[in-house]
Amino acid sequence: MRRLRIAAERWTQLPLFAGGFALLLLIAGLAIIFQNSRSYRAEQEASTRVQAEILGASVVAALDFSDRQVAQEAVNALRANPEILKALLFDRRGRLFAGFSRGDSPDSGNVIRVEVPVANDGGRLGTVRLVRAEESVGRRLARYSLVGLFVVMAALIAGVLGLAANALGRANRQLGERAAALSDANAALTVQIAEREKAEDQLRQAQKMQALGQLTGGIAHDFNNLLTVIHGSADILQRPNIDEAKRMRFAAAIAQTASRAASLTSQLLAFARRQPLKPELIDVNQRIAGMSEIFERSLGAGVRVVTELELGGCIVEADPAQLESAILNVAVNARDAMPAGGTLAIRTFVDRLNEDRKAIAIAISDTGEGMDAEIAARVFEPFFTTKGVGKGTGLGLSQVYGFASQSGGDVTIDSTPGEGTTVTILLPCSEKKLERQELRCAEARSPSAARRLLVVDDNDEVGAFAETLLGELGHSVARAHSAEEALTLATSEHFDLVFTDVVMPGMSGIELALELRRRGIPTAVVLTTGYSDRIAESGSEGFAVVTKPYRLETLADTIDRALQ
Amino acid sequence: MIGARLFPATLAISLAAVPGAARAQVSEAAVKAAFLPKIARYIDWPPGAVAPGAPLQICIVGNDPFGRLIDEAVAGQSVEGHAVTVRRGGGLDGCHIAFLREPAAARALAALRGRPVLTVTDSSDGTKRGMIHFAQKGGRISFYIDDVQAAQAGLGISARLLAIALSVRSRRR
Numbered sequence: 001m002r003r004l005r006i007a008a009e010r011w012t013q014l015p016l017f018a019g020g021f022a023l024l025l026l027i028a029g030l031a032i033i034f035q036n037s038r039s040y041r042a043e044q045e046a047s048t049r050v051q052a053e054i055l056g057a058s059v060v061a062a063l064d065f066s067d068r069q070v071a072q073e074a075v076n077a078l079r080a081n082p083e084i085l086k087a088l089l090f091d092r093r094g095r096l097f098a099g100f101s102r103g104d105s106p107d108s109g110n111v112i113r114v115e116v117p118v119a120n121d122g123g124r125l126g127t128v129r130l131v132r133a134e135e136s137v138g139r140r141l142a143r144y145s146l147v148g149l150f151v152v153m154a155a156l157i158a159g160v161l162g163l164a165a166n167a168l169g170r171a172n173r174q175l176g177e178r179a180a181a182l183s184d185a186n187a188a189l190t191v192q193i194a195e196r197e198k199a200e201d202q203l204r205q206a207q208k209m210q211a212l213g214q215l216t217g218g219i220a221h222d223f224n225n226l227l228t229v230i231h232g233s234a235d236i237l238q239r240p241n242i243d244e245a246k247r248m249r250f251a252a253a254i255a256q257t258a259s260r261a262a263s264l265t266s267q268l269l270a271f272a273r274r275q276p277l278k279p280e281l282i283d284v285n286q287r288i289a290g291m292s293e294i295f296e297r298s299l300g301a302g303v304r305v306v307t308e309l310e311l312g313g314c315i316v317e318a319d320p321a322q323l324e325s326a327i328l329n330v331a332v333n334a335r336d337a338m339p340a341g342g343t344l345a346i347r348t349f350v351d352r353l354n355e356d357r358k359a360i361a362i363a364i365s366d367t368g369e370g371m372d373a374e375i376a377a378r379v380f381e382p383f384f385t386t387k388g389v390g391k392g393t394g395l396g397l398s399q400v401y402g403f404a405s406q407s408g409g410d411v412t413i414d415s416t417p418g419e420g421t422t423v424t425i426l427l428p429c430s431e432k433k434l435e436r437q438e439l440r441c442a443e444a445r446s447p448s449a450a451r452r453l454l455v456v457d458d459n460d461e462v463g464a465f466a467e468t469l470l471g472e473l474g475h476s477v478a479r480a481h482s483a484e485e486a487l488t489l490a491t492s493e494h495f496d497l498v499f500t501d502v503v504m505p506g507m508s509g510i511e512l513a514l515e516l517r518r519r520g521i522p523t524a525v526v527l528t529t530g531y532s533d534r535i536a537e538s539g540s541e542g543f544a545v546v547t548k549p550y551r552l553e554t555l556a557d558t559i560d561r562a563l564q
Numbered sequence: 565m566i567g568a569r570l571f572p573a574t575l576a577i578s579l580a581a582v583p584g585a586a587r588a589q590v591s592e593a594a595v596k597a598a599f600l601p602k603i604a605r606y607i608d609w610p611p612g613a614v615a616p617g618a619p620l621q622i623c624i625v626g627n628d629p630f631g632r633l634i635d636e637a638v639a640g641q642s643v644e645g646h647a648v649t650v651r652r653g654g655g656l657d658g659c660h661i662a663f664l665r666e667p668a669a670a671r672a673l674a675a676l677r678g679r680p681v682l683t684v685t686d687s688s689d690g691t692k693r694g695m696i697h698f699a700q701k702g703g704r705i706s707f708y709i710d711d712v713q714a715a716q717a718g719l720g721i722s723a724r725l726l727a728i729a730l731s732v733r734s735r736r737r
Contacts, residue, residue, distance in 0.1 A: 058724075060724055061606065061722075061724040061725055061727060061728045062727075062728055064602050064605075065599065065602065065706075065728055066704070067704075067706070067728045069702075070727065070728045120605055121605050121642075121643060121644060122601070122602065122605055122641060122642075122643070
C-alpha cells in the first residue's frame with residue numbers, strides 16, 4: 001500500500017517533468033531548425049560555389065581563346081537547374097562574355113551570389129558569377145514541417161501525459177481525502193451507535209423497573225384490600241358465641257372476596273398471556289350480536305350501541321369467555337370516557353394480520369374524551385389507569401392485550417383528544433369450519449358413587465385441602481406428593497380417577513397423565529392448575545382441567561363428568 | 565546567346581574604321597600571336613623535351629607575319645615555369661613550337677615528324693596542316709587540331725583545347 005502511495009506521488013511529479021521535457025523538445029526543435037537553416041544556407045552556397053568552379057573549369061579554354069559559342073554552351077548547361085537564376089561569365093577585364101539570366105528572378109533579396117575566378121597557368125582569364133535562389137520559405141517550411149510535426153506530436157504526447165498524470169494525482173489525492181473523511185465519519189458513527197444503544201438500554205431498564213414497580217404496587221394494593229376483608233371476616237368467625245346470621249354473613253363475605261381475588265389473579269394471568277384458555281371455534285359476529293343484553297346492563301342508558309358487522313366475517317379459534325370479557329372491558333372504558341353519554345360503535349371487518357394472514361378486526365369506537373399519544377402508549381400496562389382512585393383497576397385493557405396476543409392476534413388503539421377513541425382487536429381467522437353449535441344441555445346428573453381417587457400435589461396444604469374436599473364429596477382419597485410417587489401407587493393399586501396438579505418439580509402432571517395412558521393404566525385424569533405455560537400453549541392433551549382457585553361445585557362437576 | 569559576336573564584331577568595326585587591310589591582318593595576326601603561348605599551356609611535352617628552367621621556344625619558320633605582336637604576346641608569359649621565347653629562322657632545332665609558313669611548311673612538317681615539336685600552320689597560308697591549323701570561321705579565329713600527328717610526336721593535347729577546336733583528328737585510344 002505504501003509502495004503504491006510512493007509510486008502515486010512520483011506520478012504526480014510527472015507533469016513537471018513532462019512539461020519540462022516538452023519545453024526542452026520544443027527548444028531543441030527550434031534550435032535544430034535554426035541551425036539547420038544556417039547550415040543549409042551555407043551548404044547551398046558551397047554547392048553553388050562548386051557548380052561555379054565546375055563551370056569555370058569547363059570554360060577555361062573558351063575564355064582563353066575567346067570562344068564565345070563554347071562558353072555559352074557551357075553556361076547554358078546550368079539552365080537545367082531551375083534554382084540558378086543567373087549564370088554569367090566575365091572576361092579578364094570584367095566584361096560580360098557569356099551567360100544567361102532568368103527573366104523572373106529578383107536581383108536582390110533572398111539570393112545566393114557566388115563569384116569564382118577562372119584562371120590558368122597564364123593568369124586570370126575571367127570570372128564566373130552564379131546567382132541562385134535561396135530556398136523559398138514555403139519549401140523550407142515544407143522541409144521542416146515533417147520534423148516539426150514529429151516534434152509537436154512528441155511535445156503534445158508529453159503534455160497530455162503530464163496533464164493525465166496531474167489529473168490522476170489530483171484525483172488520487174481527493175480520493176485519499178474522501179477515504180480519510182469517510183473513515184472518520186464511520187468511526188464517529190460507530191461511537192454514536194454504541195452510545196445510542198447504551199442510552200436505549202438504560203431507558204428500557206428504567207421503563208421495565210417502572211412497569212414492574214407499577215405492577216407489584218398495584219397487585220399488593222389490591223390484594224391488601226381483599227385480604228383485609230378476608231382476614232377480618234375470619235377473625236370475626238373465630239369469635240365464640242356468633243349467631244348463625246352473622247356467621248353466614250361473614251362466611252359469605254370471605255367467599256365473595258376470595259372470588260374477587262380469583263378474578264384478579266385471572267386478569268393478571270390474562271395479561272401475562274399465561275391464562276389457560278379454552279379455545280373454541282367462534283363466529284365473532286354471532287357472539288357480538290349476542291352481547292347486546294350485557295351491553296345494556298353494563299353501559300347504562302346514556303350510551304347508544306351501534307353495531308356494523310361485516311357479512312360473512314370469519315371463524316376464529318379463541319376462548320369465548322375471554323373474547324366477551326375483552327370486548328366488555330373496552331366498552332366499559334368507552335362508557336367511562338363518555339360521562340355525558342355518547343355512541344359506542346362496534347364494527348367488524350376482514351383485515352390482514354402482519355400483511356399475510358387473514359384476520360377479523362373488531363373496531364370499538366367511542367365519541368368520548370380521547371387521549372393523547374403519551375397515554376395511548378401506556379394504556380395496555382397493567383394497573384395503569386387515568387381514572388381516579390377506586391374507580392378502575394387498571395387491568396381491563398391489559399386483559400384485552402393479553403387475550404389478543406395469546407389468541408395469535410393483536411390490539412391497536414387510535415385516539416384523538418376531544419374526539420374519541422377506537423380500540424381495534426385483530427384475531428386471525430381459522431381455517432376450520434364451524435360446526436353447528438349444539439347447546440349444551442345441563443344434564444341431570446346424579447352425584448357419582450363413592451370412588452377411589454388419587455390426589456397428586458407437591459404443595460402439602462393444597463393437596464390436603466383437595467383431599468378434604470373430595471372426602472366431603474364422599475370419595476375415598478389417597479395422596480401422593482410427586483408424580484413418581486403417584487405412578488408407583490397407581491401401578492400397585494387401582495384408582496378410578498387421578499386428580500393431579502400440573503406444575504410439579506420433576507415430572508409434571510401432564511407427563512404423569514401421559515405416562516399413565518402409555519402404561520395402559522385405566523384411570524380418569526383431571527388436571528388442576530392456576531398457571532401453566534404448557535397448558536396455555538398447547539392445550540391439556542385432552543385431559544380435563546380445573547383451574548385454580550376452584551370452588552367446590554366446579555371440582556365436583558369436573559370429577560363427576562370425568563368419572564362418567 | 566548574348567553578344568556572341570560582340571567582341572570580334574566591335575573589334576572588327578573599330579578596326580575597320582582604320583583604312584587599310586593591313587589593320588585587319590594585324591588584328592588577325594595579333595590574335596594568332598596571342599593564341600600561340602596560350603596554346604602552349606594546353607600541350608604536354610614528353611619528359612625531357614623541355615629542360616627544366618629552359619625557356620619554351622616558339623620558332624617561326626618562314627615569313628614572320630607577326631612582327632612585334634608575337635614578342636608582345638609572349639612577354640612575361642610563362643608556361644609551367646618555362647619562359648616563352650620567340651626565334652625567327654635558325655632552323656628547326658631547339659624548337660618546342662614551330663609556326664610553319666608555306667612554302668616551307670610541307671618540308672618542315674616532314675622533317676619534324678616524330679619530334680616533340682608542336683607544329684602550327686595557318687589555313688590562310690596553305691592547306692598543309694600541322695598539329696594546330698589556324699582557320700577563320702564565323703568571323704573569328706579558331707583552329708583545327710590533328711591529334712594523330714601530336715600522338716606521333718609524343719605530345720599530349722588537353723581535352724579542353726580539343727573541345728574548342730573546329731574539328732579534331734583524334735588519335736586512336
